[in-house]
Amino acid sequence: MEANTDIVEKKYSKIKTISFIIGVLSFSIFIFLLFYPGSGAYSDRISNDNNPFVLNDSFKRVTILAFGDAMTHMPVINSTWDTSCKCYDFSNIFRYLPPIIEQADISFVNYETTNAGPPYSGYPQFSSPDTLAWFLKDVGFNFLVNANNHTNDRNLKGVIRTLDVFDRYQIKHTGVFRNEEERNKNYPFFIKEKGLKLAILNYSYSTNGIPTPSPAIVNTIDTLQIKADLKKALDSIPDAVIVLMHWGVEYQREASPEQKQLADFLFRNGADAIIGSHPHVIQPMEIYQFNYQGKPKNGLVIWSLGNFIANQRRHYANGGIMAKFDIAKNIFTGKLIIDRISYIPFWVYKQYNPTKYHILPVSLFENDTTTFIMHDSDKTTFKIFSNETRKHMNRDTANIKELFLK
Numbered sequence: 001m002e003a004n005t006d007i008v009e010k011k012y013s014k015i016k017t018i019s020f021i022i023g024v025l026s027f028s029i030f031i032f033l034l035f036y037p038g039s040g041a042y043s044d045r046i047s048n049d050n051n052p053f054v055l056n057d058s059f060k061r062v063t064i065l066a067f068g069d070a071m072t073h074m075p076v077i078n079s080t081w082d083t084s085c086k087c088y089d090f091s092n093i094f095r096y097l098p099p100i101i102e103q104a105d106i107s108f109v110n111y112e113t114t115n116a117g118p119p120y121s122g123y124p125q126f127s128s129p130d131t132l133a134w135f136l137k138d139v140g141f142n143f144l145v146n147a148n149n150h151t152n153d154r155n156l157k158g159v160i161r162t163l164d165v166f167d168r169y170q171i172k173h174t175g176v177f178r179n180e181e182e183r184n185k186n187y188p189f190f191i192k193e194k195g196l197k198l199a200i201l202n203y204s205y206s207t208n209g210i211p212t213p214s215p216a217i218v219n220t221i222d223t224l225q226i227k228a229d230l231k232k233a234l235d236s237i238p239d240a241v242i243v244l245m246h247w248g249v250e251y252q253r254e255a256s257p258e259q260k261q262l263a264d265f266l267f268r269n270g271a272d273a274i275i276g277s278h279p280h281v282i283q284p285m286e287i288y289q290f291n292y293q294g295k296p297k298n299g300l301v302i303w304s305l306g307n308f309i310a311n312q313r314r315h316y317a318n319g320g321i322m323a324k325f326d327i328a329k330n331i332f333t334g335k336l337i338i339d340r341i342s343y344i345p346f347w348v349y350k351q352y353n354p355t356k357y358h359i360l361p362v363s364l365f366e367n368d369t370t371t372f373i374m375h376d377s378d379k380t381t382f383k384i385f386s387n388e389t390r391k392h393m394n395r396d397t398a399n400i401k402e403l404f405l406k
Contacts, residue, residue, distance in 0.1 A: 059337070060195040061328040064242070065104035066275045067141075068305030068320045069112045071150075072132060073122035075311045079355045080129075088129035093309060093357045094139040096364065100322065100344065100405065101140030105193050108244060109136060109308060110277040111146040111173075115165040116154030122311070124208075125153035130165050137171050143191075145202040147175030147219040148246040148278065156213035175202030175244070179215040187219075188233040188241075196240070196329060199233035201226075201271075204246035205278070221247070223265060230269045240272040240327045240336060248279040248304055253316060253392060255283050255303040263301050264290060273300040273338060275323065281316040282306040284393050285323060285343060285400050300325060300338050309357070310348065319347040319385050321393070322361075324403060342403035345389045347382050349374075362386045363404040 082089040101107050111133070113126035121127050136144070144166060151159060159176060166173045174189040189200040203219045203226060212218045219225075233241050243266050248259050255263075255276075263274055267290045276283065283303030290297060306320025322344040328337045345362040349372065358372070365371065366386055374382070390402065 058332060059328040059330055060239075061326050062106065062193045062196050062198065063104045063326050063340075064106050064108070064273075064324065065101060066108040066244075066302065066305060066323045067110070067308045068277045069110050069148075069280060069307050070132070070136070070309045071112045071123070071307070071312075072120075072126065072128040072309060073311035074120070075122075075355060076309060076357055077120050077122065077128065079357055080131075088131045090132055090135035091138070093359060094135060095358065096361060097359060098139050100361065104140075104324065106143055106191060106198070107141045108143050108145060108275065109141050110148060110244070110246065110305075111136075111144040111162075112148045112150050112277075114150065114154045114158035115162040116158035117161060126150050127154050127158065133165050133171060134169055137169050141171075143172045143200070145175045145200075145244045146173060147202045147204040149204060149206045149208045151176055151204065151218045152207040152210040152212055155210070156216060159213065159216045159218070174200055175204070175219050177217040180217060183217050188229055188236075190236065190238065196327065197236075197238045198327065199236065199238040199241045200244070201229055201233065201241070202244045202246075205248075221245075221262070223262075226266070227269050230266070230271065234270045239329050240338075241270050242273045242275065243271045244275045244277070246278045247276055248283065250279050251281055251314075251317065252279055253281050253283060259303060263288060263299075267297070267299045267301075268292060271299060272327070272336070273302075273325070275302045276304045279304040280307050280310070280312060282319075282321055282345075282389060282392060284395070285341070287341075287399070300341060307348065309359070311350070311357075313350065316385075316388070318381070319345065319389070321345050321389070341400045343393060343400065344403050344405065345386065345393075347385050349378065349382070361405050362389070363402070 077088065080088045080090050113128040113132070115130050115133060116127040120129060146162065160178055163173070163176060163178060174187060177183040177187070191198045191200060203221050205221050207218055207220065230241065247262065249256050266274055267288060281304065285300070285302045288299045288301045290299065302323045305323060307317055308320055310317070312318060324344065325341040326339055328339065329335070347360050347362060349358040349360050351358060351372065393402070
């Protein structure tokens with residue numbers, strides 16, 4: 001009996017050993033797949049693929065959605081006048097956007113106008129009804145950047161009152177400040193969302209030659225100041241740094257040499273993603289390769305989002321893109337990824353009799369023949385914009401796909 005017991009013990013001891021080895025190997029494979037997804041991207045890589053082996057709950061994830069230039073030319077302002085409430089109602093313009101915006105945690109708009117109060121005006125010196133900011137918030141936008149070439153259009157009153165409107169409606173904002181003390185206290189702007197800390201910075205190439213009225217401050221492109229701001233941001237140990245730039249050449253569909261040089265500077269000094277505005281036309285998105293602290297790294301740059309709200313009907317300027325991407329951090333390794341990168345093209349439809357503006361996501365309306373009865377010329381313009389936008393984006397951005405809406 002003792003001999004038989006020894007045999008059984010040896011047998012089960014061997015089984016336990018084999019089971020232990022299998023368990024260790026299985027756990028090791030699991031950890032490998034969890035921490036090192038083949039199509040994933042960490043601080044030195046960016047991916048636009050979804051790896052089936054990566055557990056979704058292994059990441060803290062924030063979704064970003066960015067829109068371009070919100071400019072209220074007078075035809076746009078006049079189209080929003082509602083005689084029933086004797087107010088400016090912008091809801092019609094944004095009617096089809098809430099289901100898209102609600103998918104994002106942070107949604108940016110370049111607020112390229114002022115809230116200086118009446119009399120309202122469009123180009124060249126903008127002043128919009130306060131309700132523009134209110135309706136932007138109402139449809140879901142939660143972050144406005146307003147360092148751009150129209151910030152000083154209405155001098156000190158316009159600068160200060162615009163910030164007052166943002167604060168009254170409790171809308172996050174950055175890029176412009178009432179005074180130096182406010183800038184020192186609130187810049188860079190930090191957002192804590194879903195367990196991630198993001199640093200947000202914003203600069204403009206110019207204020208159209210209008211000096212910034214004291215004591216206000218408008219962030220303009222000064223590489224020494226930007227470098228100091230990025231260092232201040234990094235000293236606070238954010239998970240990611242996003243820089244929104246008002247730059248480039250108007251109506252040029254390609255990034256200028258100056259944009260590329262500046263993007264390289266921003267990335268080498270700590271930026272993870274750059275979102276561009278100002279050209280009023282779309283410039284493609286790009287995964288940008290560079291060296292950071294002696295190591296290869298990739299960053300996401302959106303050269304220009306194009307127009308968001310505008311009366312510009314010229315070729316390429318009658319629409320734009322929404323850029324969507326995730327910033328995620330692996331909770332086990334602490335590695336950062338930027339993934340799920342996509343874009344949504346939209347066309348600004350100007351309807352007549354009466355004049356109304358509608359922001360139409362292309363994939364929702366390109367085959368819709370019932371919501372709007374468009375003139376043949378509008379149908380043709382819409383189709384041209386859609387086809388040329390896709391062609392332009394896909395040429396330079398083969399690995400960043402359009403997000404088709406249902």
